[in-house]
Amino acid sequence: DTGVSQDPRHKITKRGQNVTFRCDPISEHNRLYWYRQTLGQGPEFLTYFQNEAQLEKSRLLSDRFSAERPKGSFSTLEIQRTEQGDSAMYLCASSLAASGPYNEQFFGPGTRLTVL
Amino acid sequence: AQTVTQSQPEMSVQEAETVTLSCTYDTSESDYYLFWYKQPPSRQMILVIRQEAYKQQNATENRFSVNFQKAAKSFSLKISDSQLGDAAMYFCAYRMYSGGGADGLTFGKGTHLIIQP
Numbered sequence: 090d091t092g093v094s095q096d097p098r099h100k101i102t103k104r105g106q107n108v109t110f111r112c113d114p115i116s117e118h119n120r121l122y123w124y125r126q127t128l129g130q131g132p133e134f135l136t137y138f139q140n141e142a143q144l145e146k147s148r149l150l151s152d153r154f155s156a157e158r159p160k161g162s163f164s165t166l167e168i169q170r171t172e173q174g175d176s177a178m179y180l181c182a183s184s185l186a187a188s189g190p191y192n193e194q195f196f197g198p199g200t201r202l203t204v205l
Numbered sequence: 206a207q208t209v210t211q212s213q214p215e216m217s218v219q220e221a222e223t224v225t226l227s228c229t230y231d232t233s234e235s236d237y238y239l240f241w242y243k244q245p246p247s248r249q250m251i252l253v254i255r256q257e258a259y260k261q262q263n264a265t266e267n268r269f270s271v272n273f274q275k276a277a278k279s280f281s282l283k284i285s286d287s288q289l290g291d292a293a294m295y296f297c298a299y300r301m302y303s304g305g306g307a308d309g310l311t312f313g314k315g316t317h318l319i320i321q322p
Contacts, residue, residue: 131211189285199249
C-alpha cells in the first residue's frame with residue numbers, strides 16, 4: 090500500500106492525559122500536513138512540514154500541541170493535557186512540492202480521538 | 206483571512222440525474238487554487254477536481270465539472286449522471302497560489318450528498 094497511513098485509527102483517552110499520533114506519508118513526498126476535523130465541520134489546517142522543517146503553524150495549534158518530523162519521513166502529533174474539546178478526527182496529508190505549484194495533497198484515513 | 210462557504214448542508218438527487226453543489230469563497234488574492242474533495246463514509250478524502258484561478262476555462266473530470274465565476278467568487282460542482290458511489294461529503298477548499306509560505310487548505314463545512322436509487 091503506497092498511500093498515507095495513520096496510527097492509531099482510534100484513540101480513547103481521559104481528560105488530562107497525553108496522546109501521540111503517527112503519520113507515514115507517501116514515500117517520495119516531502120511535504121506533510123496535519124488537519125483537525127470536528128463533527129459536522131470541514132478539516133482545519135494545523136501545520137505543515139517540508140522535509141524536517143515546520144514551515145507553517147495555524148493559530149489553532151495551541152501550546153499543548155506539538156508536531157515533529159525528525160527525519161523528514163514520518164511525523165508525530167502530540168497533544169498534552171488533553172481536553173474534551175480536543176475530541177476530533179486528526180487527518181494527515183502529504184504532497185510532493187517538486188510536482189509544481191499545484192502539489193496535490195493526498196489524505197490519510199485519520200485518527201479519531203475521543204477525550205472522556 | 207480566506208473563508209470558504211458551502212450553504213447546502215445536504216443535497217439529494219435521483220440516480221442518473223444531475224446535481225450542483227454550491228461554494229463561495231472570500232479572498233483578497235488574485236492567484237489561488239480551488240478544489241472539490243470527496244469524503245465517503247469512514248473512508249479517506251480524495252480529490253475530485255481542481256481549478257486554477259488564472260484559468261478562465263472551467264475544469265472537467267469525466268462526470269464532474271465546475272462553474273468558476275472569479276468575479277463572483279463562486280465555485281460550484283456539477284455531477285452528471287449521478288451514481289450510488291457518489292454518495293459522500295463534498296468539501297470545497299481553497300489554497301493560495303504561492304505554496305512557499307502558506308500551503309494549508311481552507312475548507313468549507315461540507316455538503317452531504319445523498320443519491321436516491
